[in-house]
Amino acid sequence: MTEYTLHVPSIRGTTKNAPDMPYQEDDFATDDLADIDDYFLLSTSDIPPEGFDDLYIPVAHLDQRLSLPLLRRAVEELDTLEDLDAETKKATIDMIHDLAECFPDEGLDAGYDG
Numbered sequence: 001m002t003e004y005t006l007h008v009p010s011i012r013g014t015t016k017n018a019p020d021m022p023y024q025e026d027d028f029a030t031d032d033l034a035d036i037d038d039y040f041l042l043s044t045s046d047i048p049p050e051g052f053d054d055l056y057i058p059v060a061h062l063d064q065r066l067s068l069p070l071l072r073r074a075v076e077e078l079d080t081l082e083d084l085d086a087e088t089k090k091a092t093i094d095m096i097h098d099l100a101e102c103f104p105d106e107g108l109d110a111g112y113d114g
Contacts, residue, residue, distance in 0.1 A: 018069035
């Protein structure tokens with residue numbers, strides 16, 4: 001089973017817009033993985049990660065604004081991680097819901113057609 005590390009992202013505001021996905025390493029203004037990991041919730045090689053491909057579940061735009069569409073997608077993405085243990089999955093879902101509180105007039109399901 002793959003070990004995932006949950007990471008609290010650093011955010012600088014919020015947006016209801018969805019970024020172009022998926023992110024590639026060269027999309028970021030830095031190559032410092034300790035900064036890039038701030039856009040993602042999970043890593044398979046600790047925080048900071050050993051490589052970009054170790055990062056999973058993006059939740060922020062490249063300008064580091066928390067994205068409501070990415071939060072909505074994050075719950076579905078968790079189901080694609082077949083080797084994610086139940087405890088980390090629950091903690092990640094809890095964090096997604098906590099982050100969604102930044103959007104008090106929107107729920108994770110409101111207006112979602114993804």
